[in-house]
Amino acid sequence: MIFTNIARLEGRALLRGVIKRLGAAMKVHVVRAPVERCSIDLLERNYRLRHTIFVDMQGWEAIRRPDQRDVDDFDTDDATHLLLTDGDELVGGSRFTPLEKPNLLQTVFSGLVQGNLPASPSLGADWTRFYVRPDRREGRRRAPESAALFCAVMEYALLEGYAFITFVSTIYMLEHGVSLGWRITPLGAPAIIDGKPTVAAWIEVSEEALANVRRSTGQPALGLLDLAPTGRTGPAIPVLSRY
């Protein structure tokens, strides 16, 4: 049973579409407050997997917690989680925080931001905690899990009416995002963080960006946007955040 909670969006049926079938058993779940009873367990598993990946594996010590759950100041009722499952297993995820609310970019990583946002903060969201479970990334290919998440991220941003998404990542993600057909603009010069060149940037959200990511990853269009309000184009969201 899947759960969506998209109270902000008018028309729950529309959002329900976001929960879609990707291949045999993969599904993207949109989880936000108030979290439905059936999503509570999935969200909890997300926090634990995030701790494993971001702290134990990537060594982000600043967010280490004794309870082995990665829950930070931005896992609030304002956050929306896109969680990817394959059967019963959680295999990937991403978090969005509206830029009008307290967010990671403008607090912890504000030193990376020198330029202005491309539009009003009300038109943007900060994309954080992108991950695919490491055992799903083996082999020389773009994992279908990543592809599904990238497509879901852009689709979600369009549905929410965002014009852009911000992210903080190693600069290598710029190449990945651009190769998906996304337009990505740095918000400042890169800096070395934890020994890695790191940059803040924004991705333009647009119908074209969605078409491009679908085409370049071979993910089928699901017709979701046919139901969504149209006419909003503009800057789009980046997809590859390490933080």
Added chain:
Amino acid sequence: MQVNADLMTTIAKLQEQQDSSGICEIMYRAIGNYGFESFIISGLPDRGVDVRPFVLLSGWSDEWYERYTGLGYVHLDPVARRCFSTTLPFDWSEAPYDHEADLPARRVMDEARDFGMADGFCVPIHMEGGMQGVVSLVGDATQIDDKARLELHMLALYAHGQLRFLNSSRSDRSIKRAITSREGEVLKWVAAGKTASEIADITGLSQRTVNQHCENAQKRLGTNNRVHTVVEAIRHKLISL
């Protein structure tokens, strides 16, 4: 630190380009500002695999390009080799090889020098899924500072990403669709009559991954089954036996 305004303009322009000739022009102008003369942007194939289908954009002279690609120099070149072991850009002169014992490597470096390519700056590109690429600039790398290095790194990432995007969207019907180096490696073993489980043992990949590589190659080449995929890969010189 503020982002270099010229770099921001160049990045924006690169992402507007719809063909590689536009990217070529922008790259020449951009690297010229840092004192570099020429460049090549390419994927790096596994041992024994022809590099030509992996080349995204070449600014090399025709003569050197033919020589380098035709003679399989990519597999001897210490600069290309070093890309597999570092994520950070490096000067060509920092690419290690045994000057006494590794004669093929020395030949490539000496010949490059004879072609007026004595020094350069190399940006390794690590793609998702472990595929390897490179943006290599020809010119004097000793004169650029750390800030310029980081800017050239960004420039290289954008140029490579945009070329890869253009390549993926244009080549839907193109016969000359490149396969990844790992797919090429797996297909070579298929061509040698190995089963998926044997290939898994040989390459250290899981059987599931081996099968996935075959399916991906099949999808890229638009073929109908494994034999058809191998035949097409050989016919288009994507693998050599």
